[in-house]
Amino acid sequence: MIKRMKPYQLWQLIVATAKELIREPGVIFWGIVFPVLMAFGLGIAFTKKTLTVRKIAVITPESTDRSSISYFPFHEFLNRHGERNPAPATDDYSWKVYIKDDKLGDYEFLFYEMDHNTAMMLLKRGTVNIIIDDTGGETEYHFDPLNSDAHLTYLKISDLAGAGKGTAVTVDKSEGKVKPLTLSGTRYIDFLVPGLITMGVMMSCMWGISYTIIEKRSKKLLRRMIATPMRKSHFLIALITVRLALNFIESSVLYLFAFLVFDVRIQGSFPALLTVFIAGNIAFAGIAVFVSSHTSNTEVGNGLINFVVLPMMVLSGIFFSYHNFPDWSIPVIQKLPLTILTDGVRSIFNEGSGFSLIAMPSMILTATGLIFFAAGLKIFKWH
Amino acid sequence: MAHLSAENVIEVRDVWKSFKSVQAVKGVSMSVPKGKFVALVGPNGAGKTTLVEMIENIRKPDSGEIKILGKKWKGNEDELRRKIGISLQQTYFIDKLTVYETLRLFASFFDLGKDRVEEIIYLTGLNEKRKSYVVNLSGGQRQRLAMGIALINHPAILLLDEPTTGLDPNARYEIWNILKSYRTASEASMILTTHYMEEAELLCDYIIIMDQGKILKEGTLNQLLEDDAGEKIIEFTLEKGLISSDIIKPELPFKITIDQGGRKAWVSVKDLNEQMPLFLSYIKSLGLSIKHLECRKKTLDDLFISLTGRRIDD
Numbered sequence: 001m002i003k004r005m006k007p008y009q010l011w012q013l014i015v016a017t018a019k020e021l022i023r024e025p026g027v028i029f030w031g032i033v034f035p036v037l038m039a040f041g042l043g044i045a046f047t048k049k050t051l052t053v054r055k056i057a058v059i060t061p062e063s064t065d066r067s068s069i070s071y072f073p074f075h076e077f078l079n080r081h082g083e084r085n086p087a088p089a090t091d092d093y094s095w096k097v098y099i100k101d102d103k104l105g106d107y108e109f110l111f112y113e114m115d116h117n118t119a120m121m122l123l124k125r126g127t128v129n130i131i132i133d134d135t136g137g138e139t140e141y142h143f144d145p146l147n148s149d150a151h152l153t154y155l156k157i158s159d160l161a162g163a164g165k166g167t168a169v170t171v172d173k174s175e176g177k178v179k180p181l182t183l184s185g186t187r188y189i190d191f192l193v194p195g196l197i198t199m200g201v202m203m204s205c206m207w208g209i210s211y212t213i214i215e216k217r218s219k220k221l222l223r224r225m226i227a228t229p230m231r232k233s234h235f236l237i238a239l240i241t242v243r244l245a246l247n248f249i250e251s252s253v254l255y256l257f258a259f260l261v262f263d264v265r266i267q268g269s270f271p272a273l274l275t276v277f278i279a280g281n282i283a284f285a286g287i288a289v290f291v292s293s294h295t296s297n298t299e300v301g302n303g304l305i306n307f308v309v310l311p312m313m314v315l316s317g318i319f320f321s322y323h324n325f326p327d328w329s330i331p332v333i334q335k336l337p338l339t340i341l342t343d344g345v346r347s348i349f350n351e352g353s354g355f356s357l358i359a360m361p362s363m364i365l366t367a368t369g370l371i372f373f374a375a376g377l378k379i380f381k382w383h
Numbered sequence: 384m385a386h387l388s389a390e391n392v393i394e395v396r397d398v399w400k401s402f403k404s405v406q407a408v409k410g411v412s413m414s415v416p417k418g419k420f421v422a423l424v425g426p427n428g429a430g431k432t433t434l435v436e437m438i439e440n441i442r443k444p445d446s447g448e449i450k451i452l453g454k455k456w457k458g459n460e461d462e463l464r465r466k467i468g469i470s471l472q473q474t475y476f477i478d479k480l481t482v483y484e485t486l487r488l489f490a491s492f493f494d495l496g497k498d499r500v501e502e503i504i505y506l507t508g509l510n511e512k513r514k515s516y517v518v519n520l521s522g523g524q525r526q527r528l529a530m531g532i533a534l535i536n537h538p539a540i541l542l543l544d545e546p547t548t549g550l551d552p553n554a555r556y557e558i559w560n561i562l563k564s565y566r567t568a569s570e571a572s573m574i575l576t577t578h579y580m581e582e583a584e585l586l587c588d589y590i591i592i593m594d595q596g597k598i599l600k601e602g603t604l605n606q607l608l609e610d611d612a613g614e615k616i617i618e619f620t621l622e623k624g625l626i627s628s629d630i631i632k633p634e635l636p637f638k639i640t641i642d643q644g645g646r647k648a649w650v651s652v653k654d655l656n657e658q659m660p661l662f663l664s665y666i667k668s669l670g671l672s673i674k675h676l677e678c679r680k681k682t683l684d685d686l687f688i689s690l691t692g693r694r695i696d697d
Contacts, residue, residue: 005496012487012488012491013482015492016480016488020480023516219475221475222473224476224532227439227471228464228493228536229465229493231491383441
């Protein structure tokens with residue numbers, strides 16, 4: 001029997017599915033408002049210029065018995081350039097040096113005078129990560145050169161006070177201009193927004209489609225619907241169509257927000273972006289149908305969805321690059337659908353990619369979706 | 384008998400169905416003549432729902448044959464779906480769709496439009512609720528909506544699984560009215576499952592009593608009660624506590640059945656004038672005294688008790 005398309009029936013199913021969705025106020029909040037809030041929160045947290053405060057131990061000359069020496073170069077420097085604490089209480093700092101830097105963020109160094117033993121103890125505890133000793137008439141910096149934070153502090157201070165005798169490498173004083181990465185496409189927010197968009201697609205498909213199916217099955221509504229001449233495929237097509245439309249709106253709102261507030265731009269081809277976006281939707285819609293093909297228990301459904309969603313959320317480099325994971329795991333991670341989608345979307349946003357780069361990922365995603373959809377339909381339980 | 388009727392719209396022949404270790408339906412054969420309303424009565428677990436779901440093609444029988452309008456389901460699904468109207472034992476519709484929208488959606492499955500939706504709203508008396516979300520309807524209104532959906536495609540055959548279970552008498556009465564008015568307007572046939580004997584007596588022409596996956600007895604109401612022609616029922620309770628099964632003796636000229644809790648008992652008697660005094664003196668001879676006694680015509684409930692020894696709603 002040839003199955004005719006029935007546009008009127010399909011349209012009524014789409015209308016009913018859409019109405020059901022938008023009449024649930026939670027959908028608007030969690031689908032649209034929440035991702036924007038998350039982008040805003042994370043965007044602010046990671047793009048604000050920070051004030052870095054570091055504590056430094058300085059050895060008191062009186063605590064040593066080198067009475068022959070009367071010139072202490074670092075103390076000299078502190079007295080000249082530092083701001084002396086007018087009334088230092090016990091355990092309070094003695095000098096403060098403030099470095100203003102509009103590009104890289106401000107630094108505040110607090111210098112504490114103490115004897116050598118106390119200084120070593122605090123170094124071991126990590127309260128200070130550098131000890132400055134000028135009681136020998138020459139500035140000596142003591143720190144662990146493997147500790148990059150200590151190393152940075154050393155570089156910053158020695159830049160001001162003179163290299164002295166450091167245990168670390170000598171400073172390269174060649175004048176270079178510092179250019180912080182504030183260009184569009186290189187900031188954390190540029191990394192984050194494409195990830196939030198793709199994560200939204202995954203979550204929306206997996207929870208939206210799977211949950212609707214499982215709930216309708218457990219309420220025996222699926223069984224009631226297929227006891228009519230309704231085309232089974234129309235029901236699923238309607239569900240997926242409405243989800244795709246919602247995902248498109250969600251992503252557009254999130255992007256618009258990121259564009260207006262953080263000036264996040266799509267540097268590559270928009271049609272290419274649309275292609276990979278739709279391919280991603282197909283992939284996750286297919287997986288969602290597969291996951292929800294059998295169970296009528298919402299708690300089992302919950303577990304199944306989490307089983308799919310959680311590993312990808314952690315591994316696919318939504319919030320932080322997956323290149324920090326062990327080398328052996330990276331080829332595996334790169335084969336996850338969310339990774340494929342995120343890398344594709346991100347490359348269009350930030351690297352200006354076009355069709356040539358996302359053609360393959362889009363095909364893989366579409367194929368993944370279709371395979372899971374077909375397999376899901378094969379084992380689908382309508383009642 | 385139904386089997387002899389000229390045209391049967393539903394034919395079920397030796398159908399079996401089991402779930403894991405439970406034999407739900409054990410070799411049932413039945414038929415529904417055109418234009419007749421058939422009641423399938425029996426307690427919970429009798430296999431009524433399983434049987435109806437097999438007729439609806441929601442479940443597949445393990446063996447046996449089912450024909451609707453002379454056709455098997457296989458290969459005729461779309462055609463048959465258009466000719467039957469179904470109401471399942473429990474269905475939730477989409478919570479946040481209105482009555483109108485729900486009917487509109489189901490109408491579209493049958494390629495029907497707004498006109499039919501209006502007719503159904505009128506038939507089910509849901510006009511005041513047409514804009515209410517399904518989730519806000521009362522149990523009775525929701526069941527009327529389910530009935531409306533069952534009738535939306537002008538079905539020639541109605542298959543209704545316990546359409547009035549859990550409803551108050553008023554709401555039940557409204558459902559009966561909907562079915563009666565649909566019957567007058569069409570030549571529909573129906574299978575209705577129920578455990579209300581009263582509903583079967585009132586709505587249906589033919590009654591099939593099922594228990595434990597089998598048909599115990601079938602016929603018209605008169606036929607069913609005729610077998611024990613003129614039998615009357617004496618229902619009684621005792622002054623002091625529960626009725627013990629010791630009072631049942633095989634040599635007695637009448638049959639005593641005791642309620643499972645032992646609070647009530649029934650005696651079926653053929654000749655009231657002759658047997659009533661015998662019964663009373665028998666009770667007296669046991670040293671018991673009667674608290675309450677009622678004598679009445681035999682009903683389907685009594686028939687079920689005499690067939691199974693249990694009440695239908697136990």
